[in-house]
Amino acid sequence: MTDLLVRGGMIVTAGGVFPGDILVRGGRIAAVVQRAEEFPNWEMWVAGGAGEGMEHVRVLDATGLHVLPGLVDVHVHLRDPGLxxxxxxxxxxxxxxxxxxxxxxxxxxxxxxxxxxxxxxxKRERLAGRSYVDYGLYGVIDEANFPHLRELAEAGAIAFKLFLGPTTGDIRAPGWGRLQDVFALVAELGLPLVVHAEDRDVIEYAQAQVGEARDYRAFLATRPPFGELAATQTTCLLAQVSGARVHIAHVSLGDAVDLIREAKERGAPVTAETCPPYLFMTAEDCERLGPASKILPPIRERKDQERLWEGLHDGTLDLIATDHAPHLTEEKASKSWSAAPGGMIGLETMLPQLLTAVGEGRLTLPQLVEWTSTRPATIFGLAGRKGDIRPGLDADFVLVDLDAEWTLQPEHLHSKSKNSPLLGARLRGKVVHTIVRGHVVVENGKLGEPIGQWLPGACWTAGTGQPARIGG
Structure with a gap:
């Protein structure tokens, strides 16, 4: 592997922004040096530290760019296998x-x-050698697989996912009684438990009352706030009673933020995320865009959006994830909100959208790093490898041009789905290079090789009967 020197950029961490250079050896960060007025003498440093000169090190010029830790997206649906x-x-x-x-x-x-x-x-075998970035895999909790949860954890699941409400795949959860046993076992295993917090019974009753939803307000009535609030409240109570590390996915309601804040104040081991559509869109946008903008839980009102931002800023909400959920254009083209599948893409647009918001003063660059890299890595047990720029961690970086202004077009998107509400939007801030463990996988718009590696969860036994987490 060619070693790498990222030189001349502005380094951004959750702790601040500073001019600095980063030396990468063997896929890990070997050194981070804050620059004064002159560049460090890397030739002497490399020779003195490794006995080899700079001829073995590729220099990547980051002049005029900001260097952030690579983003850690804890919530993606890549539909493989089967879809x-x-x-x-x-x-x-x-x-x-x-x-x-x-x-x-x-x-x-x-x-x-x-x-x-x-x-x-x-699934793990199928995906080997078919990823451009590093990846972890969830195990599901359904109404029948309680006896299999321990073996799922030992097989290397990074976390468990529990779907309390109907969504893609319509995976039914155990009842609340059985969930007491589930939460207790997950607490024993120590893995995060990610919960889609909408109550199925509330939703199915509302759907029966409303019938087919032909407009957005009717669709909102089929996913009433009470469904998300009831599921969020009960999930937080189960976390507190069991000690399970619960993570609430895609929070959409301001009142749900209050419930999560109260649970944290009681000492419940709860974390939570929200997603860009909830931070940047409102019900009025969905009325204009039609069923292509349907996601689950649904996008709510401006007052909810404002309280989600407040939740991020006061620490109630821990992170931002995409919930990247692709569907083909023809699948989203239904005139019926009930019939259209729920989900939007977001992997290529979250960072530019947040960089645009940085320019508007809605968050800072260190907060962006905290919410999209550092906190996600910490919550999901990856802090020993991911989420920061410091010696010993994987050399995962994204180099961005904060001043680049551009308009998102379908040809910019590499997902099979083009279902983004941002098409035609003017953005400020663009990815220039992406580096995974020292490999430059995107360089000036050109894609490299699929060098992504699987990241096992903390209970992975590697066939030994003992946990064997790789890389700390």
Missing amino acids: THKEDFLSGTAAAAFGGVTTVLEMPNTLPPVATAALFAQ
């Missing part, structure tokens, strides 16, 4: 690389759902 007409792992991770996302955690509601160790192993 590869919508997306596959190569196309989805290519989209990630072009969006500055260097680690993805892939959801388990594929076909078949990842409900046993055998199915996990089949």
